[in-house]
Amino acid sequence: MFRDREEAGRLLAEHLKSLLAAGKGEAAVLGVPRGGVIVAAAVATALGAPLDVIVPRKLGAPDNPELAVGALALAEDEEIALIDDRTVRALGVSDAYLQEEIERQRREILRREAAYREGRPPEPVEGRVALLVDDGVATGLTARAAARAVLRRSPREVVVAVPVAPPETVREFAAEGVRLEALETPWPFGAVGRFYLDFRQVEDEEVIAVLRAHRQG
Incomplete structure (x- = not known):
């Protein structure tokens, strides 16, 4: 159980640090709006990585x-x-x-x-590890579409990174050759929101503010 998306992002970043330290190279963090951007911002801040969005x-x-x-x-x-x-x-x-x-x-x-993006171009991912971050996945259908789109941009690797996902979804991603890193893989699963104490609605204005704040450091 995570207190909120910010805590989940900080914990996820600690998990991902070991992945990047193992010679994977420079990362770019792509958050899935809306709630996933809050998690992604915490990940990007902890990793010192650029932050952008992917919108499936x-x-x-x-x-x-x-x-x-x-x-x-x-x-x-x-x-x-x-x-x-x-x-x-x-x-x-x-x-x-x-x-x-x-x-x-x-x-x-x-x-x-x-x-x-407020007129800015997409963050380049060529040659980088593209970390596709959401606040959780259930069936993983939109995350799979997003991962395939990011692969078209020639990253070194695409890693779908989430705080929580059902174990069968992790297996399905692996069968397709897509790496899904999840902190928790509970079963039975239900809905993503049940694994957060605070899973409030996130609006576009907050997403824009979070992205802007990260750019400005």
């Missing part, structure tokens, strides 16, 4: 946007879309709907990237 988005089901039928991330102009084929078939989701939802979420990703 859930593809919501028709009439139930909280139910994911896939996930989307962008690598510059390239769309990285992962579709949950089993859920799509079970719900009878049409190709036309999926394309419309991908376009909706693409526009939202671009809006958020522009707002969060």
Whole structure:
């Protein structure tokens, strides 16, 4: 159980220091908005690393946007879309709907990237260890889309780093060749928020303020 996202980030940074000390090289920290940026800021501060965002988005089901039928991330102009084929078939989701939802979420990703970066270009990750940080993962669908998008930018390695994740998700990432570092892997899992005493909602304004404060040191 973590007190809040800041504490989780500090603990995660201690875990990641040994990874980077083992000859992995320079790191760039990419936080997943919104809550993941709070964790990522604590990680970046402890590691003395630059901080940026990666903005994956859930593809919501028709009439139930909280139910994911896939996930989307962008690598510059390239769309990285992962579709949950089993859920799509079970719900009878049409190709036309999926394309419309991908376009909706693409526009939202671009809006958020522009707002969060305030006109700055993305942090370069070429040749670096890209630490993709969130406050936790459950199914890992959006994190997988984000990791694939970051891989297009030629990092030395992509490491998905979270305070908490279910053990089967860690195994699924490993089977795909993606490293997922989690401080805790409890089972049964449930929702990410149950592993925090304080899991308050984070708004865009706080994300922007945290990113700005890190840039200014």
